[in-house]
Structures are given as structure tokens and as C-alpha cells.
Amino acid sequence: MKRLLILMVVSILLAGIIFPSAVCATEDSLTEIDYDPNAITMYTYEESGVQPLWTPVPEGVTDGSYLLDCLNDGVYTRPSFAQIEFLGVHYLETGYLNKAFYIRIDLGKVYDLDKLSITWFTNRGVNYCVYGSEDGSDYNFFDDQSETEDGTMYTESVFDEDARARYIEIEILGLTRHDDGLGGEKNFFAMYEIDVYGTEAGKNQQQLLRKRLLLHPRKLLRLK
Numbered sequence: 001m002k003r004l005l006i007l008m009v010v011s012i013l014l015a016g017i018i019f020p021s022a023v024c025a026t027e028d029s030l031t032e033i034d035y036d037p038n039a040i041t042m043y044t045y046e047e048s049g050v051q052p053l054w055t056p057v058p059e060g061v062t063d064g065s066y067l068l069d070c071l072n073d074g075v076y077t078r079p080s081f082a083q084i085e086f087l088g089v090h091y092l093e094t095g096y097l098n099k100a101f102y103i104r105i106d107l108g109k110v111y112d113l114d115k116l117s118i119t120w121f122t123n124r125g126v127n128y129c130v131y132g133s134e135d136g137s138d139y140n141f142f143d144d145q146s147e148t149e150d151g152t153m154y155t156e157s158v159f160d161e162d163a164r165a166r167y168i169e170i171e172i173l174g175l176t177r178h179d180d181g182l183g184g185e186k187n188f189f190a191m192y193e194i195d196v197y198g199t200e201a202g203k204n205q206q207q208l209l210r211k212r213l214l215l216h217p218r219k220l221l222r223l224k
């Protein structure tokens with residue numbers, strides 16, 4: 001029985017070496033989470049002095065833009081975007097806000113997360129960090145995108161294997177382009193899409209095992 005097991009393990013490992021494309025297939029097969037974009041909320045701390053809001057649909061605009069639905073509809077072009085505008089003290093040299101504000105996404109269930117990506121509407125970069133929480137009160141740090149450069153159209157956070165959350169918070173630290181002629185303090189940015197990838201917690205054990213087999217074959221050899 002033990003020999004059979006070893007033979008199976010060796011066969012799997014050899015398959016990984018002979019057909020390395022299998023590793024790529026794992027990357028490509030990420031599952032997108034179909035969360036409700038209308039469950040996205042935004043908040044800041046009262047004492048921060050930052051006033052963020054979702055830009056309301058401008059008068060006369062009837063093409064469906066500026067709605068939260070746009071953030072998870074799989075459309076990465078006009079008019080499918082939503083915009084945030086904010087007023088707050090920021091450092092002129094860096095564009096960083098004195099105090100951050102937060103976008104919170106409720107995925108509806110707890111997920112083992114693989115990746116979060118944002119497709120930006122304009123060519124102004126947004127500096128942010130990503131946190132995750134299973135219960136909505138205790139958050140873990142997931143990723144740092146605070147070095148985003150001006151002109152960035154797409155950012156991506158690939159999470160560690162143990163990243164598990166129902167709630168994701170995107171901490172908006174500021175914009176890379178601070179001077180847009182709007183008076184120094186007022187600013188805005190827009191997003192076409194916020195994509196989150198992962199699988200429902202506890203339902204992906206086989207997938208995780210396969211991932212570990214491919215990524216950490218030596219660990220498997222130590223198993224009895």
C-alpha cells in the first residue's frame with residue numbers, strides 16, 4: 001500500500017515536471033466571486049476630515065454609468081464605471097491623504113481568496129492597502145499597493161495561501177496625481193471593475209491539495 005502511494009506521488013510529480021503547463025493551468029483557473037456590488041460601502045473616521053462620496057449620476061446621464069452595479073459586471077470599458085470624489089487634506093508632494101478612507105466589500109460568505117484586481121478608469125494612480133476579515137471586526141493585512149505609479153490602469157493583489165475573508169477593505173491612502181486643478185484638496189478617481197477571486201471556504205480542499213502538490217512537492221514527500 002505504501003509503495004503504491006509512493007508510486008502515485010512520484011507519478012504526479014513527474015507529470016508536473018514533464019507537463020509544466022499544468023502549473024499555469026492552476027493560475028488560469030481562478031474562480032471569480034460573484035459578489036453584490038450594491039453591498040459595497042464606504043466609510044471614514046469622523047475626525048479624519050476626509051469626505052468621500054460616490055459621485056451621483058450627473059443630470060442627463062442615462063447610459064448606466066456612475067452606478068455601483070458597474071463595479072462587478074465584467075465590463076471594462078465606458079460607460080461601466082463608478083466614481084469616488086473626496087475632499088480632504090493631503091500632502092502636496094506625494095498626494096497621500098492625511099487620513100485614509102475605506103471601501104468595504106461584503107462578499108456574502110467567507111472565501112479562501114486568491115486575488116483582487118482593480119481596473120481604473122482614468123490614468124491617475126491610487127495608493128491603497130488591502131485588508132480582509134472573516135467577521136467584519138478583526139482585519140488582517142493582505143497587500144500593499146501604496147507604491148502605485150501615476151498612469152496605472154490596472155492593479156493586482158495576489159494573496160497568500162491562508163488569505164480567508166468575507167469582508168475586504170480597500171484603504172485609500174491617496175492619489176499619485178494630486179494636482180488636477182480642482183483647488184488642491186478636492187479630488188476624484190473612478191474604477192471600471194473590482195474583481196475578487198477565490199473559492200468558498202472549506203469547499204476547495206482538493207484544489208488546495210493539488211496546488212500544494214504542484215507548488216511544494218518536497219513537502220509532500222515528507223508525509224507518511
Ligand SMILES: [Ca+2]
Nearest residue numbers: 070075080192
Ligand atoms: Ca464595469
